Amino acid sequence: MDLESIPGVGEKTARALSELDDPERALRTGDVAAIATAPGISQGRAARIARGAIRLDHDDPGGFLATDRAREVYRAVLGLLKERTVTDYAAQRLETIYPSPRRSRIAEVQTFAREAIEREPDPEVRDALEGVEPLREPGDVRVRExxxxxxxxxxxxxxxxxxxxxxxxxxxxxxxxxxxxxxxxxxxxxxxxxxxxxxxxxxxxxxxxxxxPAEVVPERPLAFFARNRDRLQAAVEVHRAADLEPACDLDALEDGLSRLAEDGTVAGDDELDRLTTAVDDLDAAASAAESAANDRLRDAIREQDVTIEGSDLLSLVERGAGVDSLLSRELADEYAAAVEAAREHLIDALDLDPGEAEIARRAFGDEPTFPVERDEDAVGRLREELTAAKERRAGRLKRELAADLADQRAGARQLVRDALELDVELAVARFARDFECTMPEFVDPDEVGSAGGDTVGFAIEGGRSPLLDEPLAAIDPVDYDVAGVALLSGVNSGGKTSTLDLVASVVVLAHMGLPVPAENVRLRRFDDLHYHAKTQGTLDAGAFESTVREFADLAEGGEGSLVLVDELESITEPGASAKIIAGILEALEENGATAVFVSHLADEIREMADFDVTVDGIEAVGLVDGELEVNRSPVKDHLARSTPELIVEKLADEARDGVATNGGAAVTDEGEPEPVFYDRLLEKFD
Structure with missing residues (x-):
């Protein structure tokens, strides 16, 4: 793979990517964690690079999401998926899954998704995933000894x-x-x-x-495992909780990690701990031994009655002798006992072995002195011996542990990668369960759709929009299918926009290769999605012109497009809007696009179009306690009644029953109500 051919990758980034162990594998599989280990590449940028590489691999031109509203729907459903991740990696990894018109890319993700939705989201696995993160490189390791x-x-x-x-x-x-x-x-x-x-x-x-090099510098592999110890242990827990097939021996890895301290040194070896403590405590132990000897000797002198004859004292003075000679002559036994106590204290305090103890005994000489002082040269020799023994022991243990762990490195990397990918799968599984999803079925455009006709658009059964801010149980399931071009009519607040959102969500998720929120879905592969949300107020002349130009471009090359438009009539005056929408629908029909236009002018548009426009309707079945009761599934080939018509009909019914207080009905001799004001209004809707 030519790295610089990836969208968004220049010469500098290509050089950074080339430093990866296997850049092509990482890019093709969307391994965000591996890509993010390249110098200067963050995890977010790694996701964008991976997405570009995937597009290149599948010859995907991009641009499936052709409008702002289409992109908003994608970000919304992607957000719902990311909310169900545990790790930051999984959230970034989901960024590499995007809607594509390419059969190969859709099939690739569908293979992953079908396995993912079979996963059982287990709280124990979710808890274990909390500790899993992409592995870190240890950075510079320096060994100075x-x-x-x-x-x-x-x-x-x-x-x-x-x-x-x-x-x-x-x-x-x-x-x-x-x-x-x-x-x-x-x-x-x-x-x-x-x-x-x-x-x-x-x-x-x-x-x-x-x-x-691992034999010479065992610190190199050990630093990797030490820095990632917690992450590896968490990955082990995930594999056990989820019963995943591990890429390495979990028991051997755990055993190696248990022998490794956070700073990369070997842990859990009693002899190394003894030597380390002895080196660290040597000065303090020597000082304590020295003090113990002096305290003992001082007490002995204080308790001892020493008699010196004048001739002896004169002889000592003439020879220049001092206290040392006096000690040697009068307190030899007490001095020897004090020195022996000092030696034993030093040996016991440092827990020295016989060879080390022999060196330690030289720290206090046999020649009497007061106060007793340690021999710094002897203490220095003991320090050298203990340090050398510690280094030899540590080196041997490091080499042994490095040898045990070195062969586990590749498996450990895969272990973490599999745990992170499991989080991606479980997010998809949770999404599928939360929204009662199914895998959609793609059909060729020349097959006959469930709605009949010569083309296939989409057919949704039991769909519930994931964009609605309602519990799933509170959302009425929707059945809707369109082949070709259709107008969608219906009462205000009847669910027309929600139906478009449902269609857009289903189409986006299906082209991502993921499960969709419905009981059953069949659809064609679309080249792009044009979703135009309802505009707020009439557009000015410039904005109106821009909107018409956009539809002109779409009408000329809209074959394979899905066009969803919500109340386009709001862009200008109602009379002109009906004419413009009729013309757009004619062009889309000729080009073989699939389109749904929500409009309150469906009847007028149908009259002006030069082909038989399908008009579907979201029908209100009545008013209950002042609230509309609506059949949320559009009725095929049916112009839905408006909310005003329903209200007028309700008032007319009440008038006939003598309930009305305004415009009350006059009653004939036969008891039948005469035509009233409300009846005359109802006639206008016919």
């Missing part, structure tokens, strides 16, 4: 590029290697020429190090 060494400049550049986590040093010989070993815990020599060289310190000769 290890380095790479080489004698070759070219090898230096190769190493720096392959393992940027470590410093790379150039050395000339074994002496240079030895100097590095004094500054780093571990030196990894890349040149075979160093094999057999004996150098003090941890020096490893690894000519193959660049081929196995």
């Amino acid at each position: 290890r380095c790479l060494a080489t004698t070759d400049a070219e090898r230096y550049s190769e190493a720096a590029a392959a393992i940027p986590e470590l410093s790379v040093e150039v050395v000339e010989d074994a002496q240079g290697l030895a100097e590095l070993a004094r500054g780093y815990s571990t030196v990894i020599a890349l040149d075979e020429s160093f094999a057999g060289v004996t150098v003090e310190g941890d020096v490893q000769v690894r000519p193959d190090a660049l081929e196995n």
Whole structure:
């Protein structure tokens, strides 16, 4: 796939996308999470890029939503789907599903949707999805206690590029290697020429190090898992709750994650914890041991009666001896006990093993002094020994854990991807259940539609508009089918606009490849949807001209279009409107478009059109307590009565029954009501 051929992708974005592991797969499948990992691409932009790539893949020209109202309907139904997602990813992923006229694209999404609506939205799965997010790259990982060494400049550049986590040093010989070993815990020599060289310190000769970076820098894979630990654990929970087939061994992944701390270090190893604590607590423990020894010795001196003869005191003074000599002579046992207590305190406080304890004992010498002072050199040697042991232990554990997790990386990525995609599926499943949806059936235009005739438009059975702000149970189901061009008449507030919204919603969702809110739907594939909402007030001359031009363009190339228009007569005077609408309908009929025009001038338009216009009607069956009682499903080939006619008819009936208070009926000798004012008004509607 030529990345720059994707709509909205320029040279800079194409370079960013090319850095993905498999950009073509991500773009073709609409993997928003993967696309968003490209440098400088947000999740929202990733969705737009994915949509462009999908259009390119299906040779989709775009523009299916040809008017503002059509786009509003799409955003509304898309919003209803997005409301049913848990993750931000799923909401963005749904942005890649758009209405298309292309058979291949519709079929592709339908395959996904048919599987999705079989999913059972489980609250436990929804809860688990709360913690799932797209995986993050760990960013720069730097390891300062290890380095790479080489004698070759070219090898230096190769190493720096392959393992940027470590410093790379150039050395000339074994002496240079030895100097590095004094500054780093571990030196990894890349040149075979160093094999057999004996150098003090941890020096490893690894000519193959660049081929196995995870062994040299286990922090690299560990950083990935550490940064994404919570997300991976949530994805594991989703797979278990939803009984999904996992892309990796869930138990092995969980075991590896349980051994990994948030900072990328190994967790749960008692020996490493002991060494880490010993290094951290060494200074404090040495000070405490020193204080304990001095307290004990001070108490011993305070309790001890020391007698020194004059000749002895003179001898000590002449030799320049001080308290140390006095201690050695008079309090040797007490001093030895105090020092031994200090050594044991240090060993116990740091939980040292026998080898470490031997070094620790040297921190307090046998020569009597007061106060007792630790040997800083000995403490430093103990620190070096503990630190080296800790690093060796940590390194080995990191390598083991990295080896366990390295093979899980691809599976872990797929695990999260599948969990996120499940959220998309469950959103579709919830939408389908909430609105009692079904998968629509597309038919070829040359087949005979359920309404009869030579063309197929749409046929909806038991449809409920998802755009109505009412509980589903409170919405009356609507049956409506149109083949060709039709006028839709009906009473005010009878549901004509809601019927257009239902048709638009069904057509948009069907062309998205998704289930539609109806019991059954058959329709043709439309090239585009032109939905014109009711205008507010009469348009000025310029706006009127623009509207007529738009319909002129549509009339010339409207074959394959669905045109929905709500009360176009409001654009100008009623007499002129009827003529204009009749002319538009004639052009659409000639071009084979499917159209529904809602109008209160249906009778006048029918009179002016030069073909037999179908007029359907949403019929009010009467007034109940001042409220219209309406049959929401349009009646085919029926001009619906207006609200004023129903009201006048009601008044006439009341007058005949002697209920009317104004224009009361005169009654003949035979008891029959005479024609009254209301009857004369009713005659005008005939």
